[in-house]
Amino acid sequence: MAEKVLMKGNEALGEAAxxxxxxxxxxxxxxPQTELSAYxxxxxxxxxxxxxxxxxxxxxxxxxxxxxxxxxxAMTSSSSPGISLKSEGISYLAGxxxxxxxxxxxxxxxxxxxxxxxxxxxxxxxxxxxxxxxQLLVFAPSTVQEMADYxxxxxxxxxxxxxxxxxxxDGMMGQMMEPVCFPDNAEVKMVEKPxxxxxxxxxxxxxxxxxLFIEAQELEKIVVERYKRxxxxxxxxxRAESYLTEDADIVLVAYGASSRVARSAVDAAREMGIxxxxxxxxxxxxxxxxxxEATVATAxxxxxxEMSMGQMVEDVQLVIGxxxxxSFYGRTGGIIPTPEEVLEQIKKxxxxxx
Amino acid sequence: MAVVFEKPHAxxxxxxxxxxxxxxxxxxxLVAEVLDELGVEGNAVGVASVGCSVFSYNYFNCDMVxxxxxxxxxxxTGIKRAKxxxxxxxxxxxxxLAAIGTCxxxxxxxxxxxxxxxxxxxxxxxxxxxxxxxxxxxxxxxxTTPYGRDVAQAGYPIRMCEMLSTLDGVALAQRCTVDNVKHxxxxxxxxxxxxxxxxxxKGYSIVEVVSxxxxxxxxxxxxxxxxxxxxMLPYYxxxxxxxxxxxxxPTAEGGAEA
Amino acid sequence: MSTMRTLLAGFGGQGILFAGKVMAYSALKEGKELSWxxxxxxxxxxGTCNCSIVISDKAIGSPQVxxxxxxxxxxxxxxxxxxxxxxxxxxxxxDSSTVDVKVERDDVKVFYVPATKLADENGIKGxxxxxxxxxxxxxxxxxxxxxxxxxxxxxxPAKKAAMLDTNRKALEIGMAN
Numbered sequence: 001m002a003e004k005v006l007m008k009g010n011e012a013l014g015e016a017a018x019x020x021x022x023x024x025x026x027x028x029x030x031x032p033q034t035e036l037s038a039y040x041x042x043x044x045x046x047x048x049x050x051x052x053x054x055x056x057x058x059x060x061x062x063x064x065x066x067x068x069x070x071x072x073x074a075m076t077s078s079s080s081p082g083i084s085l086k087s088e089g090i091s092y093l094a095g096x097x098x099x100x101x102x103x104x105x106x107x108x109x110x111x112x113x114x115x116x117x118x119x120x121x122x123x124x125x126x127x128x129x130x131x132x133x134x135q136l137l138v139f140a141p142s143t144v145q146e147m148a149d150y151x152x153x154x155x156x157x158x159x160x161x162x163x164x165x166x167x168x169x170d171g172m173m174g175q176m177m178e179p180v181c182f183p184d185n186a187e188v189k190m191v192e193k194p195x196x197x198x199x200x201x202x203x204x205x206x207x208x209x210x211x212l213f214i215e216a217q218e219l220e221k222i223v224v225e226r227y228k229r230x231x232x233x234x235x236x237x238x239r240a241e242s243y244l245t246e247d248a249d250i251v252l253v254a255y256g257a258s259s260r261v262a263r264s265a266v267d268a269a270r271e272m273g274i275x276x277x278x279x280x281x282x283x284x285x286x287x288x289x290x291x292x293e294a295t296v297a298t299a300x301x302x303x304x305x306e307m308s309m310g311q312m313v314e315d316v317q318l319v320i321g322x323x324x325x326x327s328f329y330g331r332t333g334g335i336i337p338t339p340e341e342v343l344e345q346i347k348k349x350x351x352x353x354x
Numbered sequence: 355m356a357v358v359f360e361k362p363h364a365x366x367x368x369x370x371x372x373x374x375x376x377x378x379x380x381x382x383x384l385v386a387e388v389l390d391e392l393g394v395e396g397n398a399v400g401v402a403s404v405g406c407s408v409f410s411y412n413y414f415n416c417d418m419v420x421x422x423x424x425x426x427x428x429x430x431t432g433i434k435r436a437k438x439x440x441x442x443x444x445x446x447x448x449x450x451l452a453a454i455g456t457c458x459x460x461x462x463x464x465x466x467x468x469x470x471x472x473x474x475x476x477x478x479x480x481x482x483x484x485x486x487x488x489x490x491x492x493x494x495x496x497x498t499t500p501y502g503r504d505v506a507q508a509g510y511p512i513r514m515c516e517m518l519s520t521l522d523g524v525a526l527a528q529r530c531t532v533d534n535v536k537h538x539x540x541x542x543x544x545x546x547x548x549x550x551x552x553x554x555x556k557g558y559s560i561v562e563v564v565s566x567x568x569x570x571x572x573x574x575x576x577x578x579x580x581x582x583x584x585x586m587l588p589y590y591x592x593x594x595x596x597x598x599x600x601x602x603x604p605t606a607e608g609g610a611e612a
Numbered sequence: 613m614s615t616m617r618t619l620l621a622g623f624g625g626q627g628i629l630f631a632g633k634v635m636a637y638s639a640l641k642e643g644k645e646l647s648w649x650x651x652x653x654x655x656x657x658x659g660t661c662n663c664s665i666v667i668s669d670k671a672i673g674s675p676q677v678x679x680x681x682x683x684x685x686x687x688x689x690x691x692x693x694x695x696x697x698x699x700x701x702x703x704x705x706x707d708s709s710t711v712d713v714k715v716e717r718d719d720v721k722v723f724y725v726p727a728t729k730l731a732d733e734n735g736i737k738g739x740x741x742x743x744x745x746x747x748x749x750x751x752x753x754x755x756x757x758x759x760x761x762x763x764x765x766x767x768x769p770a771k772k773a774a775m776l777d778t779n780r781k782a783l784e785i786g787m788a789n
Contacts, residue, residue, distance in 0.1 A: 006636055006648070006766075024436055032652060050435040054428065055461035062425035062458070066432025069419045070399070070440070074432065092422050115652070176675050177633070177648035179640050197417035197433070199397035199440050206366075208411045210402075210420040264673025338678040 004179040009147040009169060012180050013077070013103055014039030016151035021188035022073040022101070023049030026063035028056055030079045031115045032171035033105035037077065057082040061089030061102070068098040069209040071196030073155050077103035079171075080121050081112060083129070090164060091130025095211030097195070097226070099158035101151065102136070102166045105174040108334035116334025117171035117257055122311035125168045126285045133223050135230050137165035137237070138284040140255040144178035146282070152186065157237060159191050161229050168284060170307065172257040172336060233286055240288035241280040242295070244270065248277025250349055251295050253316050254305040255281045257336060262305045264339035269346045276346050284312070292319045301349055302326040305342055307335070362386035364395045368412045375568040375575025378406060378474065380532045382413055384542045385445070385472060388549050389416065398441040399433050401426045403455075405447035406480040424455025427462035430469045441552055443470040449479045452488040452512050459514070466523030466557035470548045473514065476565040477586060484570030488512045491589055496570075511589065515562050519596035525551045526559035527595040531587065533579050547597075556598060564590050614669050616754055617677040620741075621662040621694055622686025622707075627741035630767065631684075632663035634745055634779075638755040638763025639667040647675035660689050667754055682752065684744050686710060686727075703751060705744055723747060725789050731782065739782035746786020 007015065014036045017025065025044055027037045037053070044051035050067075054060035060076045067074035078086060083104045093100055106121045108114035125138045137157050139150045150167055158165040197209045213219035244266060245251055254262035259280040269276035279295060281288045301324055304313040313328045320326050329345045331337040361367070364386035372378045389395045398416035402408050404423035411418035421429040426444040434442040451459050451473050462469065478496055479485040485498040489511045493502040503511075515527045526548055530541035541563055548559035564586050568578040594600075618635065620628045629650050639646040649664040664677035683698045684705045685691035691704075691711050698704055700719040709729035715722045725747050727740035742764075749760055760783065768775050 004640060006633070006640055024432070026432065052431070052435060055457055058425065059428040059431075059458050059461065062422060062428035063432035063435070065421070065425075066401070066419060066429035066434075067436035068432070069429070070433050070436040072436040074436070088422055089425070096420070171652070172649065172675070175650055175652050177636060178672075178675075179646065197399050197419050198437050199399060200395075200417055202396040206415050207417045208420070209418070210411055212408060212420055260672075261674040261676075263671075267673060336674070336676050338676070339674050340679065 002181055002184045004181045006177045007144060007180045008035050008175060008177050009144045010035035010105065010174040011039045012144050012148040013151055013167065013169070014043065015182065016148040017075050017101070018043060018047060018049070019182055019186055020073065020152035020155045021190060022075050022155065023047065024067040024072050024074040025050065026052050026054050026060040026067070026074070026076050028054050028060050028078065028082060030082045032107055032117075032174050033077045033079050033103065035174070036103065036105070057085035058088065061086035061093075064100050064102075065089055065093055065096070065098060068093065068100040069096065069196065070198040071193035073101075075101045075103070077105065079105045079107045080109050080118070083121060083124065087124075087130040090136070091132055091134065092211050093164045094130070094134035094136065095132060096209050097162040098164065098209060099155070099162055100164050101154045101158060102164060104166060104168050106168065106170040108332065114334035115171065117173075117307060117336055118332065118334055119170055119256060119258060119307040120309070120311070120332060121168065122284065122306070122308060125166055126287070126315070129166070134226070135163070135285055137161070137163055137233065138168050139165065140168050140282060140284050141173065142256050142259045142280060144173070144176065144180045147173060148180050148182060152188070156189055159193075161233055163229065163233070168256065170257050171334075237283060238286050238288040238290055239282035240291035241282060242291055243278040243280065245277035245279060245295050245299070247275055247298065248295070249275045249300040250277070250303055250346055251299040251301075252276060252278045252303045252305055252342075252346070253281070253292070253312070254278065255284060255312065258305045258307050261337050261339055261342055265342035265346060268339060268343045269350075272347075274346060274350045281312070287315045287319070289319050292316065296320060296323055299324060303345060303349060304328045305337065306330045307337065308332050362390045364389035364398075364415045366413055366415050370413060371409060372406065373569040375566065375578055376406075377476075377532050377563070377565040380538060381472065381474060381541070381563050381565070382410065384538070384545050385443070386414065387542065388546045391546065392549055392553065394441045394549070394553070397439060398443070399437070401430045401433070401442070401444040403444060403446040403450040405450050407445050407447060407474065408481070410445050424450050424453070425458055426450060426455065427458045427467070427469070427471065431462055431465070431467050434467060434469050441470070441549065443472060443549070445472045446474070447480070448473070448475045448477065448487045448489040452514050460518070460521070463518050463558045463560070464521045464523045466525070468552055468555055468557055470552050471558070471560040472545065473560055473562040474565045475514070475562050475590065476567040477511070478567045478570045480567050480570055484567075489590075491585055513590060515560065515595040518560060524558045524560070524596050525556040525598045526561070528560075528597070529562040529564060529590060529592050529595065531564040531582070531592060533583060562590075564592070616667045616681050616752065617679065618665040618667070618682040618684065618748070619662060619677045619680040619694060620665065620684045620686075621660065621690030624659055624661040626661070626686045627738065628661050628663050628686065631741035631745050632665050634742065634763050634767050635665050635667070635754065636763070637766040638760045641762040641766070642755040642759040644668060644755070645670060645672050647672045649675040660687070660693070662690065682748065684748065686740065686744070688713065691715070705748055707740055707744065721751075723751065725786065727786070730785050730789065734781065734785060736778045736782050739778060742779050742782035743786040743789070746783035747789060748786070749783070750787045
């Protein structure tokens with residue numbers, strides 16, 4: 001096993017992209033994803049790749065569309081307001097079935113918001129990253145090691161299904177350093193892309209990478225086919241971590257940064273004799289329905305913790321329905337909740353108010 | 355029987371959907387002839403833009419990518435950076451290139467992106483039904499300037515070749531038209547040079563073709579040509595605005611150095 | 613020690629983040645779990661700046677230190693802001709050359725080290741941060757001496773090798789005070 005090094009989450013994303021065979025990065029400066037662009041601007045040229053600082057987020061995502069359309073692994077990164085600008089291009093990528101990886105190191109919103117960590121783009125990432133019927137694969141790492149691991153998983157999965165993938169991170173995950181280990185000889189699985197527009201060399205009919213289907217029947221057929229792929233993804237690609245859930249009365253649900261806080265609160269609750277557990281979605285889309293469903297028989301209630309006014313909580317409610325009560329605790333605007341605050345909520349729910 | 359006329363190989367057999375008298379057909383053919391003559395269809399990737407020419411992906415026989423409105427040159431940048439050996443071109447109208455896509459145009463140009471840009475300027479939005487374009491003339495009546503383009507309110511038309519010629523990254527900026535045989539031949543020469551520049555790694559080349567839109571101008575094809583000659587050419591003089599291969603003084607009428 | 617949550621706080625430019633990095637790398641060398649979380653944003657130049665370090669034997673939950681076991685305060689605003697957040701029985705380390713007040717709590721251990729003054733007097737201006745890390749090491753032994761040195765070595769790039777000796781000197785001064 002290779003040596004562990006200390007890296008910021010943002011830097012780990014950059015290094016992981018290089019190791020995943022990504023040689024084309026297009027970005028535009030924004031806090032708090034800065035270190036990712038800086039890392040790639042320094043290291044991409046060393047491997048003969050392209051680092052291009054675009055004139056805008058809009059241009060950057062469309063450069064990803066162009067590069068991705070030729071079949072290469074292309075990536076862009078931004079933070080919340082920048083992702084809003086990219087949403088047009090993301091819709092076209094989805095509508096053209098071009099795989100790519102988009103990083104969102106979230107900050108507070110709406111508008112210019114703040115530059116502190118936030119999870120208020122959950123809906124944007126999982127429901128409406130742009131216009132039209134489509135989904136992105138959405139991965140939510142919760143350690144710097146996972147930041148490193150999920151870049152190649154995101155590329156692989158995106159290419160497998162021809163669906164763009166997003167890594168939904170946040171300012172805390174991006175800025176923090178933790179030990180991270182990159183495998184020595186990780187193999188990059190490059191798949192054939194017979195659909196790519198890279199020059200037909202007079203050997204095949206011309207390829208068209210396109211999202212325009214002017215005949216309604218044709219467009220419907222294409223979207224329906226894409227949704228069949230989405231069903232396969234839902235069946236095969238759900239990922240979640242369950243922590244101390246087997247005997248838990250109160251199951252917390254949290255992802256990314258807030259799952260770190262929730263985990264601390266669960267540990268503290270256990271020390272007090274409260275049976276708490278945590279389901280941590282790693283894929284936000286597909287939402288890990290199965291991992292949650294597995295807890296319904298034994299859990300008495302649920303507590304969703306987010307750095308937002310409550311977005312993922314609706315997906316949890318959709319799974320749990322009226323079978324068990326679902327509560328919510330969140331901080332927003334760039335505030336990271338403390339384990340103590342979350343513990344208070346757990347105590348309240350357990351009927352052990354301080 | 356001897357073949358006396360045929361389509362260039364770089365055009366598909368799909369019939370054009372363009373209106374009678376529209377000059378897109380001529381320019382498509384010129385681009386395709388150049389791809390044939392340079393023998394680059396097999397490694398060419400075209401970028402179709404939003405507007406009347408969006409279906410150009412059905413007409414050009416090379417690989418094609420369709421871009422969001424205004425973003426063709428950003429998409430082309432991505433393609434060219436990923437596949438530097440490919441011959442990459444965009445085909446854009448005035449709304450796409452000079453309004454919503456001005457930022458992408460200026461920055462692709464100033465980066466000296468090694469691509470070829472074909473720019474159709476007909477002073478109107480065709481596909482959406484005849485609205486004011488960034489290049490609509492002062493006083494021009496369109497659907498959204500029913501009293502004529504009032505420059506006090508709607509501002510002035512943009513001359514893209516003149517503007518882009520100030521940028522160091524531009525290798526060629528030339529304005530042509532296709533209203534007669536001589537001009538068609540000059541336009542083809544300019545397009546060929548714009549592709550040859552890319553093959554030679556010279557950087558950004560743009561060929562603007564001053565065009566007509568008989569349908570949305572409400573004129574017959576012949577009258578549309580006349581209107582263009584009388585009104586557009588004085589505002590958009592033909593000529594070479596920048597050519598790094600030679601001195602850059604704009605020539606008068608008939609710009610190609612022929 | 614199963615978990616030690618440290619908050620380093622001061623002005624931007626005092627080397628808060630670097631001191632945290634030395635601690636983090638030492639912990640890495642020791643084989644511990646750790647996290648290093650900086651405050652970031654407009655305060656990065658001249659304003660208040662802080663850094664959360666969690667060192668533990670088990671997986672770390674929240675990397676944000678809101679109830680520190682150890683507070684290192686390098687300016688008055690930082691002490692004022694965080695003094696009451698320190699857990700009972702915790703440690704507060706104050707740079708007494710830049711902070712002119714005393715801690716009014718009797719449930720914590722407080723150490724006053726005139727780190728900035730000591731750095732100036734010893735010709736290692738700017739290394740008050742590392743002097744305080746040395747003091748912190750003396751009081752907590754958060755890693756072994758060997759791993760502290762290994763961590764320091766990891767934080768100083770090869771082309772600035774001369775800095776290693778001055779930093780080692782700073783650690784020693786901290787340990788002696």
